[in-house]
Amino acid sequence: MSTITTEELSATTLLRFATAGSVDDGKSTLVGRLLHDSKSVLTDQLEAVERASASRGQGAPDLALLTDGLRAEREQGITIDVAYRYFATPRRRFILADTPGHVQYTRNMVTGASTAELTVILVDARNGVVEQTRRHAAIAALLRVPHAVLAVNKMDLVGYDEKVFAAIAEEFTAYATELGVPEVTAIPISALVGDNVVDPSANMDWYGGPTVLEHLETVPVAHDLSHCHARLPVQYVIRPQSADHPDYRGYAGQIAAGSFHVGEQVTVLPSGRSTKISGIDLLGEPVDVAWTTQSVTLLLEDDIDISRGDLIVPSKDAPPTTQDIEATVCHVADAPLTVGHRVLLKHGTRTVKAIVKDIPSRLTLDDLSLHPHPGQLVANDIGRVKIRTAEPLPVDSYADSRRTGSFILIDPNDGTTLTAGMVGESFAAPEPVKDESEDDGWDF
Structure with a gap:
């Protein structure tokens, strides 16, 4: 297993991505192959997979078991939960969400893709684009996942036929484009054999694009939210009973977007009360500025009634x-x-x-x-x-x-x-006219 130094790891960017596809399209096998061939699997993990595979009468290790960790999943042979995996290469760090393919568990795909910058949607080369493929593409579009990879899997079972791949890629790309997916990269693969997952395939010399890992390592990542509207949802009000800080009152939470700095005029919503930031505590230490994804405690100049659920925003950029x-x-x-x-x-x-x-x-x-x-x-x-x-x-x-x-x-x-x-999200279609005669029966 290759070793990544601390210096190399700190210099790499982070990519969050999710996998999706219909049942038996090979998502878990792809993830297992990706981890195995990129040497991101520990020896004891691989040995456990080999033992589990042998106990099931399989001659070769079933790499899908690297992600299908729940006993119920192994018994059914399908993924029913979102399996998160963390791995790194010298070029990038990854957080991977392997989401279920069964229609019954589509809800978990929403969970896995909600924070992703890229979605890998698998298609069985024998079946092509099916309803669940379209559903996953629609969810990725709704969640505004900026990058999509169409992995046409099991190419070995269709004789590595370029025409099969081209037809599936054309159909899916047209559908995804109509949905508003900004970018689709189609890659022909065989997760079971390893074609075009980490290493280029010797069986598809007609394909000149990147492997899955190469694309994951090089796709531009634009998840810097420091330039967005600054938002801090209050999770907890901190009032320590301490003789050293008898008047301490801080408002803790994770910055959802943007940045805050000491002296900035802020507004607390929904009350609309305004004040200034008098201090910011990060990991117990005062700082002058904090930005998105950091968990901080804001100190305010005025004593305002603030509780969990309130939102602290810059006064000049408050949402309605x-x-x-x-x-x-x-x-x-x-x-x-x-x-x-x-x-x-x-x-x-x-x-x-x-x-x-x-x-x-x-x-x-x-x-x-x-x-x-x-x-x-x-x-x-x-x-x-x-x-x-x-x-x-x-x-x-x-x-x-x-x-x-x-x-x-x-x-x-x-x-x-x-x-x-x-x-506010919607597809490009006219909204039906509302029936003004309906009785809404409000009591709010």
Whole structure:
């Protein structure tokens, strides 16, 4: 196993990426091959896989077992949970989310891709683009994942036929482009054999593009959010009972985007009260400036009533607060989401009561048409919703911020996650005309 020095590791960039595809398309095998051939697997891990494979009567190690860690997954031979893996090469560090392919677990693909900068969507070369492929492409587009890789797998089972690959790549790229996916890179691979995963394939001399790992190492990563609208969702109010700091009151949280500096005028939402930052504590030490993804404690000049769920923003760049939210959602629960459904809406660190006012449309994945006023969304449906909240929320457009422009809907009875939403997102299709005669029955 190659050794990466501390200096090399600190100099590399980080890429978060997710894998997706239908059942048996070979996602787990691809991830296992990627880890194995890039020498990112420890000896004891490989030995455990070899023993598990031998106990199942397999002559060669089943590399899919490197990610399919749950016993239920191994018994069923499918991935049912998001498996996160961390590895590095001398050129880049990676956080990988291997997401489920089964339709029943599409909700986990939303989880895995929500923070990704790149999505690898696998297609079985024998089957081509199927409905689940289109669903994964639609979710990647909704989540605004900037890069997509189409990995046409199992090329060894179609005789490494260039025409098969070209037809699948053309169909998928056209579909993804219509969805608004900004970039698609198609790569023909065989995860089982190792063709074009880490090393170039000797069986496809007609292909002159990068291997999967080469593309992952070189794709531009633009996840620096320090230039975005600064946002700090308050997670906790710190008031230590200490004789040294009897008046200490700090507001702790992870900066979702942008940067804050001492002396900056800020506004607390939804109250709208303004003050200045008098200090910033980072890992127990005072600093003058802090930026996105850092967990900090802000100290403010004025004594303002602030609690968990509030949002601290620069006064010159405060988002509007609203009780009416329009969004595109992916419904992930088994129970349907219906008009009039009373839910909890979690936005950042704040959770409020809400009601589904309207479901204007549902997306049809085959031709990307919108089915007007479906009345409900069932598991894995993607559609538009209008929601009324009991309290005003400071929401950004998802196009401006993936963190503060997103939310989830929760069943208030048992805490089940119902829906993942993106504020303001929509596909390029006209919205149906609202029926003004309907009785909304609001009591908020």
